Amino acid sequence: MDAQKVRQTMDVQEIKHAVQIHDYIEKLEKLTKLSLKNSPIMLGLPSQKITLEIPKQSKPCYEYVEQLYEDISDHDLLFKAMKTGWQYIDSNYKKISKTKEEYFQQLNSSHGLHIAKERGYLIPDSLLRKKQFCYGQYEAYYGVHEIFYGNALGIWLSKSNFYNMHSYAKIYENVKLITSQFIVPSSVDNHSIPYMLDQLWVVSHAVNQVRLMGLEIAGEHNFFNGLQGKTFGEENYLKNLGYEMYQVASWWCRVDPYRVISEFLSVSGIFPDAINHLIGSELNSIDKYVCAICGAPMVRWGWDWIQECKIGNSTLLAHKHCANLD
Ligand SMILES: [Zn+2]
Secondary structure, three states: OOHHHHHHHHOOHHHHHHHHHHHHHHHHHHHHOOOOOOOOOEEEOOOOOOOEEOOOOOOOOOHHHHHHOOOOOEHHHHHHHHHOOHHHHOOOOOOEOOOHHHHHHHHHOOHHHHHHHHOOOOOOHHHHHOOOOOHHHHHHHHHHHHHHOOOOHHHEOHHHHHHHHHHHHHHHHHEEEEEEEEEEOOOOOOOOOOEEEEEEEEEEEEOOEEEEEEEEEEOHHHHHHOOOOOOOOOHHHHHHHOEEEEEEEHHHHHHOHHHHHHHHHHHOOOOOOHHHHEOOOOOOOHHHOEOOOOOOEOOOOOOOOEEEEEEOOEEEEEEHHHHOOO
């Protein structure tokens, strides 16, 4: 590429953003002395799948269910709703409780902790004031949103299009609810600072059965406790309550949230083939997120930021911008 083209390329938003993210991760590596670029995406998996039975008979009771599908949800609410019977869980309520913008606002204002306090949990004021914003958390939610609203169908390999449309309908049917900042009482007692699961997925592969999957974005804000996530070490407690816990690396969420969610969909069994159908899933290190045309770093913040393109006989990955240059 000639010098003028390279200069133009560096002005493109997707490329500027990618350069910033890669630089940021490099700095984070130096600071933490951890090999983040080569780290796995999944940092923790549950020791087993847990299937909970739901009564077939439904009690005529909407109060818990409506609350469950709004705003910030919690363990007590969910279990009350599950006791009211299958038909309420298998409702036509929207699967994702809030928009990306609402989620951003909530994350930015520690909204979940404020709600927990209203519900009787002991939350120190210092914690309410503390800014806990984690971009990885936001980006993971953004990725989920785009995938579930069908805005990101172009992340799947074109040769598996038909199969994916079918699979997409299936996962949409099986996933009943994805909620963020889900409150679970701590193992200490009911009033101590609760756990806030970054995402809770309520999934069902069979009538009257559900799985509760907690997705936790571990990283940036956990580093200085030696890579401890908020629920690391509490898996047994959460397992006994009925939750399967999955931990993902937040730095990977910053590079490729669609990849992170696809890995989760695969390992959890929600959509086992997700990762095989994802464009770019062969890139096994953040350093490999490099454009085959201009050589600059890539990230997939927009679903179409990484594209396949034919160069000679090979299929390579490139920025949207570079793939569409003449
Ligand atoms: Zn490029």
